Amino acid sequence: MNRRVSVILLLAALFYLLVAGSGQFFPPLSALRPAEALAASDMPGMPGMETDHRPPAKPTAAPVESTSQEAPTVEISPEKQQMIGVKMVAVSRQTITRTIRTVGRVEYDEKKLVAITTKYEGWVEKLYTDYTGKFVRKGEPLAEIYSPELFATQQEFLNLLRWHKDPGPASSWNSMLAGDRDAIVEAARQRLRLWDITENQIKTIEGSGKPIRTLTLFSPISGYVIQKMVVQGMRIMPGEKLFDLADLSTIWVIADVYEYELPLIRLGQTTRVRLSYLPGKEFASKIDYIYPSLSGESRTARVRLVMPNPGGNLMPQMFTNIEITIDLGKRLAIPDAAVIDTGERKIVYVDKGEGNFEPREVVTGLRADKMVEVLQGLKEGDRVASTANFLIDSEAQLRGVAPLHQH
Template sequence: MKLIPKTNRSRLMLLLLIAALSILAYFTWKQVATPEANAGDEAAAQQLWTCPMHPQIIRSEPGFCPICHMELVLLRTPHEHDPETGEPVFTDGADPEMQAVDEGAGAGAPDPGTRNDRLLVRVEPSVIQRIGLTTEIVVKRTIAREIRAVAHVDFNETAQTIVNSRVSGWVEQLYVNYTGQLVTRGQPLAGIYSPELVSTQQEYLDLHRRLDEARAREASPVAIEDLEQLLAAARRRLALWQISEAQIRAIEQRGQVSRLLTLYSPYAGSVVEKHVVQGARITEGMDLFRIVDLSTVWAYAHIPEKDIPFVRQGLAVRLIATQLAGEEYSGQVSFIFPFIDSDSRDLKIRVSVPNPGFRLKPGMFATVVFRNQLPGEHLVIPSTAVIRTGTRDVTFVYLGNGAFEPREVTVGVDDGEGNFQIIEGLSEGEAVVVSGQFLLDSESRIQEAIRSLQSRGASGSAAGGHQH
């Protein structure tokens, strides 16, 4: 076997050593450089851009706002963590001291289907003072509301009557000469001459005289009974023609007929309709007068839908007549209409009001005022604590240590004093933000947009992944 010279053998060993060191250096560089490159790529992929004027616009690359065409600005930088919890945070470039913390994020977060997806907005104490964030406690108490509504006065429909004639004849006397005339109960309205009525009265007097004569001569019981039946029939005809018992007794006492049938007013009130003049010929059943009792009037008011829970039948009401130097009258809700006006979207109610002296006039405008409270106690917060977006109502709950949680709530009635009833979403004793919450709302909207974009990106990555 031929031996390799010593000089050549040394050169070969040197070459092998250089090759081994090169391979070692290559793998060492790959292990160090690759994570940095991957981290840089991941950071670039995680960068988001937003519009300063429209924070709901979130893009994964630079560009321009589709609404105002402003250039998008960098929204967040990667690898930031909350200093207290270590959770990832996303810093709004507009205010680096305000952070939105996603409680569902982080390496140790559970499966997205089971994690707590609450959004928390953390604010530095200096920022809380600078933007004027203030809170109030959610309390539980009764809710009362004073309601004022414009009303118009009208007639009491149950205190109206039509005076008509039940006989044909002529109006020989007219005691009420004009529409609107005030009358008292029992006041004469008109005197009517009716030949038929005069004839029936005469028939009644004749039968009454014959019955007296039959009893005087002790006629047979059958004859007396026949006369009594005929007299009763004549008496009924007179009653049907509006001849009162007092008038019939007066005819008996005088022994002569009354030429005119006098019509009397059944109510104290106003003659709102008059259809006859003196000397006019009238027919049976003809309407002569319409009289309205004004001792009680009705007032109709329209209540907005939001105030309907405070209205109930029998509720005491004050009616203020501004045209009468602010005179006040007491009444009550006598009827609530069973439907909402489709045009005005309000509820019509009727108030019954005593009207001494007939001072309240039908057609007059007035103001009705009443106060009522909902049964039981309810959660109440200031109305300024609620952000109404049109699709939902949101309030921010202060959790302490500068953390605020946006909470969707169900709002009930407004008490008219700057407070809302809360039906769902809050608990008694929690603190809600009542001023400065719009800045928190803007930050939470940015975080929601980020989450939505990440969700779409995660879905796309899962769909595009390769299978082994």
């Protein structure tokens, strides 16, 4: 009984203490969890707290980052540079020369080829040039031809000469032709000339008063017989080819130039020609003609050189080595070893000082004699790594350093 009375009295005292101030019970904020305290602070009528009915403040804008990016670099210490063999070269304007090396073939000079034919029918009674490859001089006899038609023409010419000297007794016919005798004789003489009978042969016919049974064909040039189509006793027809002669005092060299090299080729460019069987000897020449067609199989164009051949050392169908040196003028250039070609872009490593190298994308142009033209990405005076740049690139790849994209 006493225990029950004690519990009732304790509860009564506790209730009195809690409601003595305000008649309400709120736990202190410190006794609440953070989320509950935040919710309680917003509740109206919270003792000791004022309710803020102002609108919430607008969020402050985040600071705008700069759009310009700093170029990434990879650091290679001077000791490490010396160990891997890094060398620098300055970007500068240099005179670039391009050397095109190709092969060529010695050919006949087509302007010095001669075909020997006749304008009349006949038979070869004597053959002076009786084998292919023989050298003949200008005016040297080649063959003797008998032609009944030509023999009759000579006879007519002799008869007109006799009539011109002695027209016979006076008659109306002779009187009518007296003023034309000279013209008639000259017409007969011209007919012999048109059949390629020389002036000396015509004078011989006039002087002897007899027709020549066989007429001799003479060589019009000094050269070699490269084809012989006749034999002694053979019948020939008008226009039929008897011999082909070639003057080898000058020859052509036909060179093959690839399609992508054609824009660099110009008429008059100086070339050097060498032959493997004449070591140490060099021939100078110039480009005389560029043929207008391209070989579909080899994708090459033909270029012609004209060369003197006084000693006859150059023979048709010989092979030659040809060098064509082309001056491309002054261009911004660096060694081609300084450029790393990834297949998608070309990268160089620019020395930024204190062992730092910047990977930079460049646009290149012409290549010539281990130099490459730089069209974009570098300026005159920049220093780039020309050796060991692949090792620098490996270090950059390991550190995740990549060049900025060029716009």
